[in-house]
Amino acid sequence: MSRRGGKMALLGLVVAGFAFLYLPLVVLVLFSFNASKLVSVWGGWSTKWYVELFSNEQILNAAWLSLKIAMINATGATLLGTMAGLVLARFGRFGGRTLFTGLIAAPLVMPDVIIGISLLLTFVSMEQLVGWPHGRGLDTILIAHITFSTAYVAVVVQSRASGLDRSIEEAALDLGARPMTAFLLVTLPMLAPALASGWLLAFTLSLDDLVIASFVSGPGSSTLPMVIFSKVRLGVTPEINALATLLIGAVALAAGAATWIQIRRSNRA
Amino acid sequence: MADASASGPATATAGKSFWFSGKGAVAGIPYLWLFVFFLVPFAIVFRISLSEPMIAQPPYSPLFGADGSYQGSFFNYQLLFEEALFRSAYLNSLWVAGVSTLVTLLIGYPMAYIIARARPMVRNLLLMAVMLPFWSSFLLRVYALKTIMADTGLANGLLLHLGLIDAPIRMLQTDFALYVGISYTYLPFMILPLYATLERLDWSLVEAAEDLGCRPWKGFLLITLPLSVPGMIAGAMLVFIPATGEFVIPNMLGASDTLMVGRMLWDTFFSERDWTLASSLAVVLLLLLVLPIMLFQIVQARREQRA
Numbered sequence: 001m002s003r004r005g006g007k008m009a010l011l012g013l014v015v016a017g018f019a020f021l022y023l024p025l026v027v028l029v030l031f032s033f034n035a036s037k038l039v040s041v042w043g044g045w046s047t048k049w050y051v052e053l054f055s056n057e058q059i060l061n062a063a064w065l066s067l068k069i070a071m072i073n074a075t076g077a078t079l080l081g082t083m084a085g086l087v088l089a090r091f092g093r094f095g096g097r098t099l100f101t102g103l104i105a106a107p108l109v110m111p112d113v114i115i116g117i118s119l120l121l122t123f124v125s126m127e128q129l130v131g132w133p134h135g136r137g138l139d140t141i142l143i144a145h146i147t148f149s150t151a152y153v154a155v156v157v158q159s160r161a162s163g164l165d166r167s168i169e170e171a172a173l174d175l176g177a178r179p180m181t182a183f184l185l186v187t188l189p190m191l192a193p194a195l196a197s198g199w200l201l202a203f204t205l206s207l208d209d210l211v212i213a214s215f216v217s218g219p220g221s222s223t224l225p226m227v228i229f230s231k232v233r234l235g236v237t238p239e240i241n242a243l244a245t246l247l248i249g250a251v252a253l254a255a256g257a258a259t260w261i262q263i264r265r266s267n268r269a
Numbered sequence: 270m271a272d273a274s275a276s277g278p279a280t281a282t283a284g285k286s287f288w289f290s291g292k293g294a295v296a297g298i299p300y301l302w303l304f305v306f307f308l309v310p311f312a313i314v315f316r317i318s319l320s321e322p323m324i325a326q327p328p329y330s331p332l333f334g335a336d337g338s339y340q341g342s343f344f345n346y347q348l349l350f351e352e353a354l355f356r357s358a359y360l361n362s363l364w365v366a367g368v369s370t371l372v373t374l375l376i377g378y379p380m381a382y383i384i385a386r387a388r389p390m391v392r393n394l395l396l397m398a399v400m401l402p403f404w405s406s407f408l409l410r411v412y413a414l415k416t417i418m419a420d421t422g423l424a425n426g427l428l429l430h431l432g433l434i435d436a437p438i439r440m441l442q443t444d445f446a447l448y449v450g451i452s453y454t455y456l457p458f459m460i461l462p463l464y465a466t467l468e469r470l471d472w473s474l475v476e477a478a479e480d481l482g483c484r485p486w487k488g489f490l491l492i493t494l495p496l497s498v499p500g501m502i503a504g505a506m507l508v509f510i511p512a513t514g515e516f517v518i519p520n521m522l523g524a525s526d527t528l529m530v531g532r533m534l535w536d537t538f539f540s541e542r543d544w545t546l547a548s549s550l551a552v553v554l555l556l557l558l559v560l561p562i563m564l565f566q567i568v569q570a571r572r573e574q575r576a
Contacts, residue, residue, distance in 0.1 A: 006485065006486070010379050010382070010383060011383070013376075013379040013380075014379055014380050014383045017376050017377075017379070017380045017456075018380075018398060020376070020453065020456075021398075021399070021402050021453070021456060022402065023417070024402075024410050024413035024414050024417060024453070025402060025405065025410070025413065027413050027416065027417055027423060028409060028410075028412075028413045031416070038421075080298065080299045080302055081299070083295050083296070083298055083299045084296075084299035084300075084303075086295065087292075087295060087296040087299070091287075091292055091296060094287040094288075094292075094296065095287065095288070096300070100296070100300055100303075101566065101569070101570055102566055103300070103303040103304065103307055103308065104303070105562075105565060105566040105569045105570075106307070106562055106566070107303075107307060108507070108565075109506060109507060109510035109511055109558075109561075109562060109565055110510070110511070110562075111510065111511050111513065111514020111515070111531060111554065111558070112511070112514065112516065112531075113514050113516055113530075113531045113534045113535060113551065113554075114314075114514060114551045114554060114555055115307075115310075117314060117534065117538060117547055117548065117551050118310035118311055118313065118314040118551065119306065119310050121310065121313050121314055121317050121544070121548065122306070122309065122310040122313050124327050125313050128327075143306060144306075146302075147302070147303065147306040147307055150299060150302065150303065151303075154299070204403075204404055207406070208406055208407050208408070210408055210517060211516050211517065211535075214539075215538075225406070225408050228406075228408055228409065228412075229408060229517075232408075232412045232415075232521070233521075240409065240412065243409075244405070244406065244409040244412075244413070247405050247406055247409070248405045251401065251404045251405050252401065254404075255397055255400075255401055255404070258397075259393070259394070259397060262393065
């Protein structure tokens with residue numbers, strides 16, 4: 001194969017790969033505006049599924065619960081994950097480090113069903129033993145989500161922290177800043193991009209979780225993925241397409257804004 | 270924070286005092302959290318897998334009788350080993366996850382390669398394009414795949430329209446749908462670690478080889494490919510391990526009799542309400558995955574050392 005031929009083939013593969021990633025999203029958006037309820041029939045443009053979505057109280061309640069959980073989870077996981085990431089990047093060797101790295105790496109790959117069942121049984125056993133948590137609901141979902149989100153935040157913070165220029169921090173210390181002051185005024189601002197992406201990652205992971213929440217939630221605390229799952233199981237539900245379109249729109253907007261900020265910053269530099 | 274002796278041998282000997290310093294407190298909080306809510310739960314699952322199902326609240330027999338005698342048994346594990354159904358569920362899960370990982374690697378490698386070799390501006394845009402689907406709901410994307418692959422769905426409609434087939438092909442509820450679903454949803458997890466490895470690769474080695482008369486494909490096989498092995502392993506583990514225990518994809522795209530452990534565990538727990546058997550299913554799945562998880566951790570730790 002000639003060099004150019006090889007390059008063209010490679011490019012073709014990549015285009016196909018991106019098409020594979022985006023086709024399902026295009027389908028979701030397109031069919032949210034389909035007047036027909038059937039996915040195989042195009043019945044003309046319509047926004048009626050959006051009207052139906054916003055009058056569906058079950059979906060709205062679940063969405064509110066999921067947003068609440070996602071926000072508290074993201075904040076908690078960012079706190080714990082930042083500590084864990086700094087420990088991995090900065091603290092060198094200490095007794096129990098190997099186990100600690102394992103506790104950060106394992107949640108990244110652990111199948112959801114294993115995390116879900118083991119945490120539920122833990123909550124049940126704790127309730128028998130110490131009377132807490134009383135039943136299951138928002139608080140047990142939060143604990144479960146913070147547990148796996150922390151690992152993701154830790155990895156993001158660790159990679160940023162180990163790439164940081166230590167000399168600025170050392171200069172602050174040499175000039176007499178207390179370690180805590182140097183951390184708050186020098187290190188933390190430099191870590192800010194990692195904290196922001198860690199927070200967003202934890203937020204998304206929580207909003208996306210069906211399996212673990214199904215195990216550890218109680219009656220009356222159905223999250224959005226749980227409601228979506230029970231709906232799409234029953235058949236075609238175009239208002240779910242409308243919901244997906246809104247979500248994709250929000251994500252695209254956020255991504256666009258992030259890119260714009262990045263470009264502006266690099267132009268200034 | 271700044272500690273000149275951070276990675277020196279001095280701190281290794283000062284192991285005890287670490288936990289009583291301010292640093293110990295910073296490390297202790299996340300450590301304790303993960304210990305209590307990630308590690309201890311495995312012990313509890315194991316403990317409950319030794320019980321037998323019972324109509325009670327919670328629905329399993331106590332491990333110790335009223336007189337304090339031990340009443341646990343390997344009853345559930347015996348069931349798992351004797352019933353062919355469970356054995357084939359584990360084997361099939363490993364097979365489906367393995368094939369999907371391979372497909373993901375074959376699609377993801379060229380994508381990661383092109384991204385790593387692109388100009389910085391294009392590179393950032395392409396990386397964003399890889400991440401974007403991941404930020405939108407996983408469940409909804411699997412649902413979209415379901416509508417595309419349905420008998421009356423878009424894929425069949427297109428193939429019929431083009432005259433490539435005479436009757437709709439059955440795609441949903443086959444292993445094919447599982448491969449597509451897993452490769453699709455896990456593709457970013459393959460691309461990102463591969464990209465990270467390729468981006469840091471010393472391309473001057475490849476250029477030197479080519480200057481010395483090495484053909485491009487040979488340079489790729491002899492230099493680029495071996496050097497990207499760590500990224501391939503990390504990506505493969507990020508796909509293979511969770512895919513083995515996957516529940517949503519077999520449930521939504523697979524046949525009702527698809528044998529996947531994740532799905533079997535879910536049904537045992539939620540439909541049959543047998544918490545003890547579901548626990549033993551989880552313990553055996555975890556044991557099967559211990560080696561791949563350790564491999565993943567080693568690759569992660571190496572990467573951390575290099576950084």
